[in-house]
Amino acid sequence: MRRAIALLLLLPLLTGCWSRRELNDTALVIALGIDLVEEGVYEVTLAVAGSGAAGGGKGQQGGESLPSRIVVSGQGRSFAGVLRDIELRLPRRINLTHTLIVVVGERLAEQGLGNTLDFILRAPEFRLQGNIMMVRGGSVRTLLETEPIMESLQTKALSEIAHARVGLEMRLWEFFSARATTYRTPMLPVVDLIQNPDTGPEGQRYAAKLGGAVLLRNDRVIEYLDAREVRAIKWLRGHGREGVLTVPCGEEPGQEDVSFHILQAGRRIRPTLQGGRPAFTVSLTGRLRVTEIQCTRPLMQHEVHEQLVRRAEEELHNLIVRVIEKLQAAEADPLSFGEQVRALYPAVWRQLGERRWGETWRETPVTVSVDLRLQTTGLMSNPL
Amino acid sequence: MRYRFSPGGGTPQGLRRHGVARHSQQVAAYFRALGLPREFRLACRMAVSARAEAQLFELVHLNQALPVPIDLAQVEALLHLYFGHCQDLTFRRILLGRGPGPQPDPGSGPVPAAVAYLPTMADEKLLERILHALLNAGAAPPVGGAAGDAVRWVGERQIPAPETDEIARIHEAAQGIAEGKAVLFIQGAPRALGFDVAGGPQRAISESKTQRVVRGPREGFVESLNVNLTLIRRRIRDPRLRVDLLTVGELTRTRVAVAYLATICKPSLVEEAKRRIRRVKVDGVLDSGQLMEFIEDTPWTIFPLIRATERPDAVAGGLLEGRFAVIVDGSPWVLLAPSTLIDLIHSPEDYFERFPAVVLVRGLRVLFALVALFAPSLYVALTTFHREMIPTNLLLSIMAAREGVPFPAVLEALIMELGFEIIREAGVRMPSQLGQSVSIVGALILGESAIQAGIVSAPMIITVAVTALAVLMLPDFSATVALRILRFPLLLLAGTYGAYGLALGGAALLIHLLSLRSFGTPYLAPFGPLLPADMGDTFLRIPHWLQRRRSAAVEQLDAHRAGQGLKPQPGPRPGRGGSP
Numbered sequence: 001m002r003r004a005i006a007l008l009l010l011l012p013l014l015t016g017c018w019s020r021r022e023l024n025d026t027a028l029v030i031a032l033g034i035d036l037v038e039e040g041v042y043e044v045t046l047a048v049a050g051s052g053a054a055g056g057g058k059g060q061q062g063g064e065s066l067p068s069r070i071v072v073s074g075q076g077r078s079f080a081g082v083l084r085d086i087e088l089r090l091p092r093r094i095n096l097t098h099t100l101i102v103v104v105g106e107r108l109a110e111q112g113l114g115n116t117l118d119f120i121l122r123a124p125e126f127r128l129q130g131n132i133m134m135v136r137g138g139s140v141r142t143l144l145e146t147e148p149i150m151e152s153l154q155t156k157a158l159s160e161i162a163h164a165r166v167g168l169e170m171r172l173w174e175f176f177s178a179r180a181t182t183y184r185t186p187m188l189p190v191v192d193l194i195q196n197p198d199t200g201p202e203g204q205r206y207a208a209k210l211g212g213a214v215l216l217r218n219d220r221v222i223e224y225l226d227a228r229e230v231r232a233i234k235w236l237r238g239h240g241r242e243g244v245l246t247v248p249c250g251e252e253p254g255q256e257d258v259s260f261h262i263l264q265a266g267r268r269i270r271p272t273l274q275g276g277r278p279a280f281t282v283s284l285t286g287r288l289r290v291t292e293i294q295c296t297r298p299l300m301q302h303e304v305h306e307q308l309v310r311r312a313e314e315e316l317h318n319l320i321v322r323v324i325e326k327l328q329a330a331e332a333d334p335l336s337f338g339e340q341v342r343a344l345y346p347a348v349w350r351q352l353g354e355r356r357w358g359e360t361w362r363e364t365p366v367t368v369s370v371d372l373r374l375q376t377t378g379l380m381s382n383p384l
Numbered sequence: 385m386r387y388r389f390s391p392g393g394g395t396p397q398g399l400r401r402h403g404v405a406r407h408s409q410q411v412a413a414y415f416r417a418l419g420l421p422r423e424f425r426l427a428c429r430m431a432v433s434a435r436a437e438a439q440l441f442e443l444v445h446l447n448q449a450l451p452v453p454i455d456l457a458q459v460e461a462l463l464h465l466y467f468g469h470c471q472d473l474t475f476r477r478i479l480l481g482r483g484p485g486p487q488p489d490p491g492s493g494p495v496p497a498a499v500a501y502l503p504t505m506a507d508e509k510l511l512e513r514i515l516h517a518l519l520n521a522g523a524a525p526p527v528g529g530a531a532g533d534a535v536r537w538v539g540e541r542q543i544p545a546p547e548t549d550e551i552a553r554i555h556e557a558a559q560g561i562a563e564g565k566a567v568l569f570i571q572g573a574p575r576a577l578g579f580d581v582a583g584g585p586q587r588a589i590s591e592s593k594t595q596r597v598v599r600g601p602r603e604g605f606v607e608s609l610n611v612n613l614t615l616i617r618r619r620i621r622d623p624r625l626r627v628d629l630l631t632v633g634e635l636t637r638t639r640v641a642v643a644y645l646a647t648i649c650k651p652s653l654v655e656e657a658k659r660r661i662r663r664v665k666v667d668g669v670l671d672s673g674q675l676m677e678f679i680e681d682t683p684w685t686i687f688p689l690i691r692a693t694e695r696p697d698a699v700a701g702g703l704l705e706g707r708f709a710v711i712v713d714g715s716p717w718v719l720l721a722p723s724t725l726i727d728l729i730h731s732p733e734d735y736f737e738r739f740p741a742v743v744l745v746r747g748l749r750v751l752f753a754l755v756a757l758f759a760p761s762l763y764v765a766l767t768t769f770h771r772e773m774i775p776t777n778l779l780l781s782i783m784a785a786r787e788g789v790p791f792p793a794v795l796e797a798l799i800m801e802l803g804f805e806i807i808r809e810a811g812v813r814m815p816s817q818l819g820q821s822v823s824i825v826g827a828l829i830l831g832e833s834a835i836q837a838g839i840v841s842a843p844m845i846i847t848v849a850v851t852a853l854a855v856l857m858l859p860d861f862s863a864t865v866a867l868r869i870l871r872f873p874l875l876l877l878a879g880t881y882g883a884y885g886l887a888l889g890g891a892a893l894l895i896h897l898l899s900l901r902s903f904g905t906p907y908l909a910p911f912g913p914l915l916p917a918d919m920g921d922t923f924l925r926i927p928h929w930l931q932r933r934r935s936a937a938v939e940q941l942d943a944h945r946a947g948q949g950l951k952p953q954p955g956p957r958p959g960r961g962g963s964p
Contacts (some may be wrong), residue, residue: 004892004895005892008888008892010887010896012888014884019769020768020769020879020880020882021768021769022767022768022786022792022793023767023771023779023782023783023786023793024786024787024788024789025773026783028771028779028780028783049780050784095771097771097772098771098772098776098779100776122748125772127772179735319720375410
């Protein structure tokens with residue numbers, strides 16, 4: 001007993017990476033942006049949660065609305081230096097533990113990220129579950145200042161959209177782990193700032209929309225992907241659910257369309273060896289629900305819906321093949337094809353050379369097969 | 385009737401002196417006959433010197449071997465010496481046997497006798513009946529030759545009391561009178577006869593207010609040992625239910641009963657219990673809680689190592705499991721030991737309600753016991769040290785609520801906890817007529833105004849309120865006290881070291897709990913040590929037909945509780961053929 005007490009009394013002497021700080025003394029950073037102003041000079045923008053950020057809860061004073069966030073920025077040659085500079089202007093200590101979004105400016109991504117994000121990996125406060133994205137069509141500051149719709153924080157709005165699996169979701173840890181290799185290609189989702197939107201608060205000039213993505217080689221942008229291509233990428237990453245496939249519905253393809261909702265999506269990427277060279281078989285499966293049909297064809301007839309599903313399969317097949325070809329042309333492998341070869345055929349991988357995977361990948365044959373099934377026609381059977 | 389206290393025991397001075405002078409001669413004669421010169425001298429001076437009387441009393445009190453005087457006047461004088469000429473003592477002189485006339489054997493004429501008792505301790509009706517029987521007795525006792533037998537003769541023939549005992553020492557007689565006996569002295573007999581007439585008003589059996597149940601018997605223990613034993617005996621109607629009586633308290637002479645089931649409870653356990661109770665040398669024991677502190681295994685702990693209950697069904701259940709009960713006269717709280725930590729979340733009702741409901745309720749009790757212990761400190765630790773562990777949206781709400789609160793979170797929590805303790809303590813002790821005002825003021829001050837004034841944040845109030853309610857979920861009161869106390873050190877630890885401090889506190893608590901024992905049973909059983917056989921009655925309560933053995937944590941002589949194959953199932957249907 002005495003020994004137990006002695007041991008317990010010694011325990012408070014152990015060190016740890018925490019310290020006491022009252023909530024009233026912290027500036028909670030909810031989004032962090034970084035952009036390039038000119039060669040070697042960075043602009044760091046922080047969105048700090050204000051008293052109104054909680055949404056429903058009224059502030060102490062009541063009545064007048066409190067700012068949901070305060071956007072501060074500073075310029076300098078290093079990330080840490082700018083943070084320190086900003087802290088001199090803020091009455092509270094910056095706390096990065098809840099930074100759920102890191103936004104990279106377009107110019108910085110074009111010119112090369114360099115090691116600007118080193119700080120994020122090094123700081124113990126940072127959590128790598130946050131999303132990373134690139135802003136296009138405006139400055140980082142504009143995005144962080146944009147008033148979101150239906151959420152009180154832009155950060156929340158963006159991460160909700162990403163999370164709802166409509167756009168591409170890229171977590172910090174995934175981005176950095178891709179950057180840490182020579183054979184995987186980091187990808188950044190792109191947020192477009194749309195001018196003069198019809199949604200959003202009165203008088204606001206911009207709205208944010210999560211659209212395409214960019215591929216990076218090492219630290220700079222090499223290729224843009226549009227929203228449709230991102231859909232294909234998402235399916236190949238195993239996130240195909242919730243998408244919509246639209247194909248013509250007439251007996252002969254025409255103006256009228258049928259739309260399928262993807263209820264369930266699966267993908268299987270299989271590396272094989274063909275004469276000592278890797279090859280891939282990509283097979284996609286999915287179950288569909290008819291969400292809308294513009295023609296009046298009897299859906300319940302086997303031949304009819306079979307034909308429509310074949311068209312959807314063909315559509316998806318073409319899209320996937322096109323995207324893979326685009327990736328191969330850019331020698332970009334954001335989907336970890338190389339990783340599979342490395343894991344399954346280490347000898348071949350060593351022989352091919354990790355650094356030359358891009359060139360190998362360009363030549364690698366990829367067979368795509370798509371198997372879709374119609375699960376339900378929705379609440380109706382044949383159209384009216 | 386109450387008298388102003390005075391050295392004369394309350395009687396007017398003149399009267400007292402007169403009485404003392406009369407008694408002085410009798411006492412002196414008594415001691416002269418016994419040949420005790422010192423006592424004799426003091427007795428002679430008793431009438432004139434109060435100091436002499438006090439000294440004499442001291443000597444008489446210490447000398448427990450003094451015999452009962454043969455002469456009634458001496459008996460009266462000695463008893464008054466014992467009771468300090470107290471008017472409370474009644475010395476009723478009677479004549480045994482009818483007067484002159486045809487007498488049956490063996491007495492020859494009426495024999496003077498006296499009954500001494502304290503009317504305040506006696507059951508009037510019983511006393512009346514006995515006096516009636518004595519006064520109407522046909523024959524007088526045989527006094528003379530075998531004088532000692534007179535007392536037994538009367539006891540066997542003429543006293544309608546359920547129990548009598550012969551008394552040879554005057555000390556015993558005085559003690560018996562103080563404990564509520566009436567003592568019959570017969571002129572010329574060297575022994576007296578004591579019989580129990582204790583009675584008087586007592587509380588009726590009512591529902592226990594502290595341990596209420598929805599389902600199950602409603603009777604609760606009262607302040608009388610006899611009634612309490614009745615309540616237990618009624619539930620276990622078997623000669624194997626043994627009750628050993630002990631007396632504790634030099635002055636209170638409190639009766640203490642140790643009850644156990646002879647073929648189930650280990651004899652060594654009962655022996656140990658009785659040894660610990662006999663060890664207690666103290667002037668008085670007024671409640672079982674007082675006795676409990678003397679017989680616990682580890683005195684320095686805030687956890688109750690002996691369970692106290694007001695419910696006879698809980699005690700009967702405990703006895704059936706091989707525990708023993710300690711019943712203290714004057715206390716409605718019966719002690720049950722050995723007991724373990726898990727017992728504290730068990731309510732007697734758990735065994736009468738259907739088991740699925742019990743499993744849910746017990747789970748909630750455990751959960752909220754943890755909430756009660758850790759909620760405020762966890763809140764403080766998370767908000768001041770580990771913000772990253774709170775979901776962003778929740779953190780933003782908390783931040784907005786805390787905006788403008790002038791205190792650090794620890795201090796805020798301490799203030800609120802103390803505020804709540806005020807309300808609780810005030811509510812318990814205060815005259816019940818004022819109950820409403822406390823709840824109104826308490827709710828207003830702690831709830832509304834504290835937030836409005838911006839002194840305390842709303843999430844903190846929620847935390848503290850949930851904690852306060854959670855504590856009340858535990859069925860055992862002493863357990864709630866333990867949790868209430870422990871909350872404060874944990875809060876301070878959380879405020880200084882964060883979650884690390886909480887882990888430290890939790891570890892220290894666990895080590896302490898592991899070191900505790902209740903009459904040899906590990907306090908954390910059946911978890912430390914792990915007793916898989918007991919798991920059916922912990923957080924869970926398996927159906928009774930599955931619970932075939934008694935608790936393994938408490939060792940018994942016979943652990944077998946129920947037969948095999950008791951699960952309800954359809955029996956063979958009468959009147960229809962079928963496979964055998």
